[in-house]
Amino acid sequence: MMSYVADFIFMPLIAFVTGLGLVLMARRVRAKIERRVGPPVLQPIYDIVKLYAKKTQISHGIMHDLSIMMLLGGFITAEIFLPVPGFDGLAGEGDLITLIYIMMVPMLGLALGVGSCANPNGSIGISRALTAMLAYDIPFIIAVTGACMAYGTTNLIEIVQIQQAGGPASWGAATMPLLAFGGLLAVHGMMGKEPFEIYIAPAEIATGPMVEMSGKYMGALFIMQCFQLYTIGVIYTTLFLGGGENWPFFLAKVFAVVFISVAVTNVYGRFKTDTMIRWMWKWPTGIALAGLALVMAN
Amino acid sequence: MSDKLPVIEDQPEICRSVDAGERSVWTRVMNRFADHCRARSLFVLHYCTGCGAIELPPTITSRFDMERVGVSPMVTPRQADILLITGYLSIKTLKRVILSYEQMQSPKYVIGFGSCTINGGMYWNSYATVKRLDQYIPADLFIAGCMPRPEAVQQVLLKLMEDIDAGKANGWQDYYNNYDRYLGNQQALFGESWHTPTDVIAEAKHYGYLADGTMGRHTDLLLKRADYALDRVPEDYPERGKNERRLP
Amino acid sequence: MRPENYRPVKHPPSHEYELYFGPNHPGIEGNYAIRVRLKGDVIIEAIADGGYLHRGFEKIMEERLWIQNVALVPRICVPDPVPMEETYSRAVEMIGGLEVPVRAQWIRVMLLEMSRICAHLFTFGGNAATIGLYTNMFWGVTMRDYFLDLFEEVTGARIYHMFITPGGVRRDLPEGFLGRLGNLLDELERRMPEFEDLFFESAVVINRASGIGIISQEQALSWGVTGPNLRACDLPIDLRRDDPYLVYPELEFDVVTVEGGDALARMMARRGEVIQSIRILRQIIARLPSIGGAIRSPLPNPLAWNLPVGEAYARTESSKGETAFYIVSDGGPRPYRVHVRGPSSMHAVQVLEKLLIGARIEDIAQIMFSLDACPPEVDR
């Protein structure tokens, strides 16, 4: 039991700190592509502290407050189910299916909170966010299913062990490249980056779900962004890139996954909602299905 | 320019009020830390109120790159810290500026951009533009010129950062403390039925910024004339989130 | 308890709602607003709501001297101020019967074309930003900034030059300026392929911009569409050709037309214009050194300068369309009446309202930016 306490404390903490690094990297990469200097190293921390140090904030009722709990709670729980080097957390108890369920909680929480703001831009934004979820979840679930079938287990710890036993040649990305590629595209959509950034869309719906978030609420969303990037990076790493043998390698892989996404995003515009669904259900889904067929054939 | 004598107003002393909690070392350290972070993370509201906004894209983009000092544009007033009044304000815009300003969350800062915000500038005899910004909302800093260069914008942002870091940029408290005066000036321009959806007095009460100047002659008018009843809102605001005025 | 902005709408049909695409919305160009009624995602009614930038130019210009107004006019259109100065000055010259020296005319054309490039680069950036492609905006605005440096060198100001005065220009070009302009044009030409890869040929941009905000030729002519927006409907109408002013008849350039009439076509028309402007500027660089003479015809004391009784209507092809000034003089030291016809007064009000019907919420910003509407011109 005592070992779990350490896991519960350290796993979200590590996730948060790594997430800050990922956010910083995303902003720096964007700055470099745009040929400018970019924010200072501590900028993500300054932003979050500043938002939490706001002296006034507007709440839109109980649901609005609760949604923030759901949002952060969902991600913190998800971190505990994600095995990282040195910490297994609850990954042995719950499996991949549980994790994917938990990962839907934050988005639903956000939907509930934004719904109580009565701002039409927020409502449109959240409906777009849920639509986007529908779009990227299908290829993602296919990729996850294929991977589980190939590994023969849904237990993340075992998946990591299987991949590490055989070295890089037995990594998911090497044994099932189609699934890994389809998964990467889905992961890009999951991070909400252009061309799949349909629910943020400042010029269309004034930043959608965030439109009424102020002070601490916005701070929570900034923290959520850290967790989101980290969680997505770690899931992908665990499934297809061999998980973590040790921290330096593990972090390098997580950063690499996020790096691909943030490097690509800055040279694309944003799709329309229907284009995104069509694209997601066509290419990543098709690739992942082909990968799944290959896995089943073997 | 004018043979009419200018109206003399009491300039309130803008300084930080000391509350009891501030005596403890912990609170002081935390406040210091918060100020430090506030100064280094400034979100500018994306609102082009006038022609000065044309110099903001150069300031933000690759050549001058505001983000390297932690300044980035933000879309909604809820999240923004700085309201840049980029130039002249027509009366119609001023209404929206006040609405946006009241929706922003404290601490918030206002920078008047260009000569037009100081004394009407080029449009001093125009019937449509407001001559003095600081009569209607508290402005922390002004940039002179028509129009100010990106370097000047950066300079003023750095100055604002210094002020925030030192805990001196407290114009927003002035709005709570002297709401009556600001509202009076607004009413003089927009008519006596002018009101905004944000209940500034209730906010001042709730967050402890109530001062002698918060309520007075003009806010009484708000009570009397507004199409909704302020007195139906309970005196005390036990819960957060109750600080909005009810609409009929 | 209700959130603060909540106001019950009177008996709306349950499936329709209203959205105030308001002045501090990033999808709006400048300080402008559109009230849209939506049915789901589709706009069924759009009402433009302007006046946020109203300064009463036409009124305050009546109160100032002829020469003082030179300082006011560039402020009417912020992204593209030079055509305003030029048009005003030309109208005053028409009334006063002033002759502009040839060298001044060449310098004016040079500034006009530089301003056109600036305005178009700015629009590309804005248009890309509406679909989340900020990189193009960052690069485009930076590129424009180098042009502003050159403007600063000639005129002393980055945005509001106040350089073109009735009778000529304020002063001659600095030494070596044309060389620097040439270098910058080389640099712009070198960068153009980057912009093409990033923006004009990007699959996402083409996907989003094609087929929205379509204006047919008949509609364009009857709605009073002008400028690049008209030429994007494949109509070769350009005031520089049809109603030539200054030294445009001596310059070689193509009137860029693009087929389609949609947002993409309008962007492509602007892209073509940038290339034509580069071509015009290159001709100017080659020919200007050989043209000597004065840069200003002698004016009387500008503080006591009465223009003869008369009226004039001067038009210029600006980056947005047809800019025109109608000026009436009653023989006094001040204009009796100045009427400004900003091209966007058509594009941002009537045309935009019509184009938005049937469009979707994500297209509002793009349609507005593709029309290159400039709200300060509408409000004046």
Add this chain to the structure above:
Amino acid sequence: MSIPAKLNDVLHEMPGIKVRMMNERRVRVDLSPDTLPALLEILKGRLGYCHLSAISCVDWVQTDQFELVYHVWSHMLKTMVSAHIFISRQPGQFISVYDIHAPAGFFERDIHEMFGVHFEGAPNLNKFILTSWGGPPPMLKSFNTREYVEKTFDWVQYSPDWLKDIEAKGGGID
């Protein structure tokens, strides 16, 4: 510098018209208000004057008249015709030409707002720019903007008391 023959023929079909060549490509015509819609219609139908560039309004206080100027341009003849008409300031009413030229919708709305001229049959004369304005139409010569500004706004104090104190002690700006 002469008027194109086709245009000359058409213009002289109108009764009581005065034609003047302003410059190479601009013809000024003065005519009575009743014949203006007919002129615009004929110019549009026969000579392709389909582009209404602007409608300008001038307030002539001495003669108590509004001058309305319709600038139309032909892409065919590449000539501009500016049709000047004078209408009485009281009650300041004219008919809309929106059904001939759609752009007139905006200009008439603008003139209605700025001068108070009413256009009969205009599609939309709602306020556009001056929605927060309660005063008289501001472009009228009778409206004095300077007086209004002096009455409505306060100026910045250039010599406030606190500065006087500083100056008395030998400080200050100069």
